Amino acid sequence: MARIIVVTSGKGGVGKTTTSAAIAMGLAKRGHKTAVIDFDVGLRNLDLIMGCERRVVYDFINVINGEANLNQALIRDKNCNLLYILPASQTRDKDALSIEGVGKVLEELAKDFQYIVCDSPAGIEKGAYLAMYYADDAFVVTNPEVSSVRDSDRMLGILASKSRRAELGMEPIKEFLLLTRYDPNRVESGEMLSLEDVQEILSLHLLGIIPESKSVLTASNAGVPVILDEKSDAGMAYADVVARYLGEKRPHRFIESKKGFLRKLFGGK
C-alpha cells in the first residue's frame, strides 16, 4: 500500500515545493519507490526545482483527461532511478483538476509506488483541497512568522474536516510540523517566533527544523533538490526529517544559534 503525503501550508513562499522535492528525493534515496506530483496547475514549479523542466512532454492534466497514460507523463529523475515526477500543466488552471480524476491517478500510482508526495499549491482553494483530499500524512510547512502560523492552523482545520479520511470517518490524517527558514539568531533577538511560540499555537508533532540557508536558493536555481547537498545545513536537516518520518530517532538540530552555544560555553549572558 502506498502512503500518500501532502506537503501543504496555506501560505505561499514558505518552502512547500523545496520540501516536496527534498523529501521525495530523500525517500527514494533510501530505497523507496516514490512519485512526486505538482498540484500547482498553472504555476508549474516542481519541474524546475527537480531540474527536469526540459523533459516535460505530458502532464498531470493530460493524464486526468485521458490524453496520455501515466507512464508517458511520469519523468524519471536523473539522480535517482526510484524517483518519478508528475509535472503540473502550465497552460491550464486549477479547474482542470477533478476529485474523481485525481483519485484515479493516485489509485493507479499506488499500485506501483511506496510513497506519493503531493506538492500542494498555496491557498485553500481547489488545488490545495484536492492535493490534501486523499492524503494519509500531512507535512505542514510553516515559517516562524505569525501569518504563516495562522495559515497553517487554518490548513490543519481543513485537513481535520474536509479530507477523505474525515469524510469517511477513518483514522484522521497524521499531521507533522516542518518549521522552515528558521534563524536561531533572529529568534534570540526577538525578531522571529521561536519553536515554542509556534508550538503553543499549533501543538503538532515536530518532524524537523530547516534552518534559513543560502544552499536552498543555490540548489533551487541549479535544479537539484537541496537534500543532495549533503554538506549544507538545510540538506542535513531534510535528511533528518526523512529519517524521522521513517521511524528513526534523531535529535533536533539547528534550534540554537552557534553564537548562543559559544556564549553558553563561556558562561556569558
Place this chain on the structure above:
Amino acid sequence: MSLDVNKNYDMQPVLEFKSSTFFVLVLIIHSNDLMMIEQKLREKTSQAQDFFRNSPIILDVRELNQQSHGIDIIKLINLIRSIGLFPVGIRGGDDQQNLQAASLFIPVDMSQSSASSQAEIQKTVTSSPSATSHEVIKEIVVSTATTLINQPVRSGQRIYASGDLIILTQVSAGAEIMAEGNIHVYNTLRGRALAGVQGNRDARIFCSDLQAELISIAGDYKTSEDLKDITPRKPVQIYLQDQALIIKELI
C-alpha cells in the same frame, strides 16, 4: 426516600431518583378555535403518524394568553388526547388554566418566565420567519444537549451548539465557537466565543486561559482590545451583570 433504600437489607436498591433531560415537543397554541386546532392537529399528525403516536407534548398557551384569547384547557387537553398525543405539561397558563390542568393531573411548568424559555420562544420565531399568521400550530424541539469537542478547533472552523458547549482543546485565533447555552474551554481560548447566542443572558463562558479575539454573551461583547489587561494563563469566567460583561478570575 433514601431511608427506604437503607432499610433494604439485601443491598439491592429498590429505586433511586436521577435527574435526566428529554426531548419533548412543545405545542404552541395560537388560536382558541378548537375546531381549527383539531383540524390542523389531525393534518399535522397524519403526515408522520409513527412519530406522533403516543408522543408526549407540552402545551404552551403563553402567546394565546398574551392576546387575551381564553381557552377551555379541559376541552383542549381532551381534544389532544383524542388525537393520540399525551399532554405531559402546560406552561404559560393563567391561574384558572393551571388549576384546570392540575385537575387532569397535568403538571404546570412554573419556570416558563425564565430567560431560557424566552430564548426558546425567540428561537422559534426567528427560525421560521416565513410562517404565516394563519398557521395554528408550531412544533419545536427543546434542545438542552451538551456538545463535547476534543479535537483542536483550528482557525477558520466554526462550531455551533444548541445547548452547552464543552471544549477540551485549544481554540485557535480565527476560530468561532457559539452556543445557545454556556461555553467551557479547558484550554487556551484565542478565537471568538459567543455564549447565549439566542438571547440567554444567564449564559456564561468559562476558560482556563483567556486570550480571545472576542467574547460575547447574548449579544453583549468585548474585543481583545478591551481584554488587554487580563492576565493570561488564569482561569476565568465571564458573565453578564446589569448589561455589563464581567470577567472574573476563578480560583
